[in-house]
Amino acid sequence: EAQVTQNPRYLITVTGKKLTVTCSQNMNHEYMSWYRQDPGLGLRQIYYSMNVEVTDKGDVPEGYKVSRKEKRNFPLILESPSPNQTSLYFCASSLIGTGEAFFGQGTRLTVV
């Protein structure tokens, strides 16, 4: 089954404790991206990648890191999480171009 898989689905952590949210897709897509969704602010792009070893900042990259060492994986790293990073996070993947993107199940992160 074609899918984007994020882990974990839910995470509660403490301020400053490094964490990684994993994202994996099995559709051989070049494009992958991370978004966060907050009430009243909608979906905002954090980082994206157009291919292996090619990553770039989105609209709200501060406090996040990413890497794209393999085509299928695009982990999101929070080196020192803060409460303002409490949010619902989505990973998405697609072919390059104007076509539809497929989203993971979402990761609900709470930083206390």
Add this chain to the structure above:
Amino acid sequence: AQKITQTQPGMFVQEKEAVTLDCTYDTSDPSYGLFWYKQPSSGEMIFLIYQGSYDQQNATEGRYSLNFQKARKSANLVISASQLGDSAMYFCAMRPYSSASKIIFGSGTRLSIRP
């Protein structure tokens, strides 16, 4: 500016009725994609339907159809014979060729189906 506008924050519809969710977009790109996503209360983002700017016919996927009116820059989602399981948040989105690295989302419409 590239933008998606959804003017209906919330809608209530009787089960089995058809419903139209409005979406207008703004882009100067001649090439772009338009999509709709459904987000149920469980939180996941489910892709529903896609329309390319050069597609001559309106897209359809089962009970979903996209009413694409290019001159008016609108891309309304029509759900026929609504079901209780259709209750969710619906997002219209766009991906212009010139900025295909980012998907532009509208603010969403919360659809509630009454039994």
